Amino acid sequence: MASDTAHSHPYHMVEPSKWPAVGSLAALTLAVGAVMFMHDAGPWVLSAGFLLLLVTFFGWWRDVVKESRAAYHTDVVRHGLRVGMVLFIASEVMFFFAFFWAFFDRTVPFLSRTALEAWPPEGVIPLETWHLPFLNTLILLTSGATVTVAHHAVQKGDNAKTALWLLFTVILGALFTCLQAYEYGHAAFSFTDGIYSSTFYLATGFHGAHVIIGTCFLIVCMFRAKAGHFTAEKHVGFEAAAWYWHFVDVVWLFLFTCVYWWGGSGYQG
């Protein structure tokens, strides 16, 4: 496929694609729908935008997989894809940076003269650090180990073993999400209660959203492994998913130590 071109360079000259335009339309629909939803005009436009976004993801990345199968992804292109993924994760780190800043702004007097003296604030009963949150830590750390086993398998080109250990990872990820949902359902503080709830739910909520996204990414890789897509040399999709999963894991460790453990330690009971 790549051989019938006149050029000598190793780069991938991508054909024109409708997906950027469709994706932008999805973004417009999502944004207009979000404003309508927030001003009591119903969730329908928002849902349509979300659906169109999912269609875009599916169609766009299906094209990328096809191009990969068609050997457009040379060594140099694969290096570029890895660099791109690392940069994307760096931007995600800075997104969480904002929510940690909000948390520390309220808890560390050095950062803010109006930091609260009591944390959790009076009347807030935090979650028991060493119950569900600790169990979730163990689950996520274990999933980091299982995805590493899968990584070793893919480096040997063993797609069957890769798929199996990705399955374990996906199950652990799903278990984490379920336990997190259970925890939300049984927390003694609700979303709108005050600053403790705000920092807790947005930081852990965005982490949870990233766990779900990462799980989907791993599921895609699992099916690709089953279809025999990966080789010992070529498995950028897998690497990106594994890196993303480790990133989600590390964010959780910070959430666990700062928000759950340290942030709950001031509770006078």
Add this chain to the structure above:
Amino acid sequence: MSDAHHDHHPKGITRWLYSTNHKDIGTMYIVISMIAAILGGTMSWYIRLELMEPGIQFIDDFQFYNVLVTAHGFLMVFFVVMPAMIGGFGNWFVPMMIGAPDMAFPRMNNISFWLLAVALVLLLLSALVGAGPGTGWTVYPPLSSATFHDGPSVDFGILALHVAGASSILGAINLITTILNMRAPGMTIHRMPLFVWAILITAILLLLALPVLAGALTMLLTDRNFGTHFFDPGAGGDPVLWQHLFWFFGHPEVYIIIIPAFGIISQIVSTFSNKPVFGYLGMAYAMSAIGVVGFVVWAHHMYTIGFNVNTRAYFTLATMVIAVPTGVKIFSWLATMWGGSIKFEVPMMYAIAFIFLFVVGGVTGVTLANASADLVLHDTYYVVAHFHYVMGLAAILAMMGGYYYWIGKMCGRQYPKKLANLQFWVFVVGINILFFPQHFSGLAGMPRRIPDYPDAYAGWNFISSVGALITIVGTVLFFIVVWRTFASSEKVEANQWGEGATTLEWTVDSPAPFHTFEETPDMTGRQPAE
């Protein structure tokens, strides 16, 4: 495969809406920037007409006045300067300067552009629905909270910034990957043209700063609509937290606007002095230092909120430190010109004007860096004059310089030289008459963001508004130049500037063919392409 043939390219909607070509996408960025410039410029002229005399001239709805100020800021920052510099010139010339056939992710390049178009639609919607966002571009709560802006306007504004931010983050990933992964063999990092350095540093700033804004905007959105209390002191929140997050993004943002200008000016000064840039590595690392220090000075925008003395001392010192690498750049440009055989073509005139404006704005910046002086000058027209000089108009001058420098390469035609010279003088004289008096009215205490003022400020405001009228003429002349350029029958050769222009884009035909560098150039052993 269409890329097998040099000038075979997709037609119609496929070519533009579905584009995967860095030159076409760059062109679309420049066009959207011009559209936004007309919108944002018209708003500022309306503001200046209102301020021409004391009392109320045209705008008796003060919320509308605030909406104008807000929209002007958003448009100029996110939809004029950034798209033209990074999306426009960055897209066009980064791949060509490093000898790459396109960007690393051509399809993602396209969604960066179209998301920006979506963001522009959302921003216009925010001004058109309800009362509009009268928050200023800084969107401080509680003014931006549901209590004081309860309609959908601010929500549209927040989402416009979210989408524009996503566009810029994807663009940044694309540019960094392109520069790191696609340089021609032999073009080491230390041999890249300074414009490529500038875009690399800018893209890193975008990548790290914009997600923090996205986080803050998300908090504001949930505070307004879903019952969180991040910025609500009544429930334990902190409105100052918004200021921290906003300016942690906002200060790098002003460098995102000016560092690409540094890159353009370096290319122009070197070309028309017929010399390599003086102190190439120093220039590159000065930009890097400005980028790094830009992340640790944000609180100089918030001196009036009541920091303790140590905090103010730190931010004063850190801010002044920026003057060091900035001075390295100014003196290196001057040293590049020193002893060079200078050709005063229009791009070079713009570069010299840029250096003048940037120095004026930089000097007032050192004044404002002092926490104690800033307590007096905060929110006065002195600050307005400062940032329009150092960042706003300096960037606009670099963009116009970049236009004259590269338009021959982009469209293959010669701009009308006499008209361009006239345009330069009218524009540069206009903006200086417009903004220089604002130093004086600001020192006298004239506050920002008001549609009326005491009679004592009448004189300088009148002169300033006259400057705005001259600037309108200069801007209209610019669009006439654009039209005359495209209507011109005078073709330009591949290297229209002669031996001073050493970067790779001057080795390909003018206009540059649809695909360039399908054969990778060998840069082994070549000097910094400066």
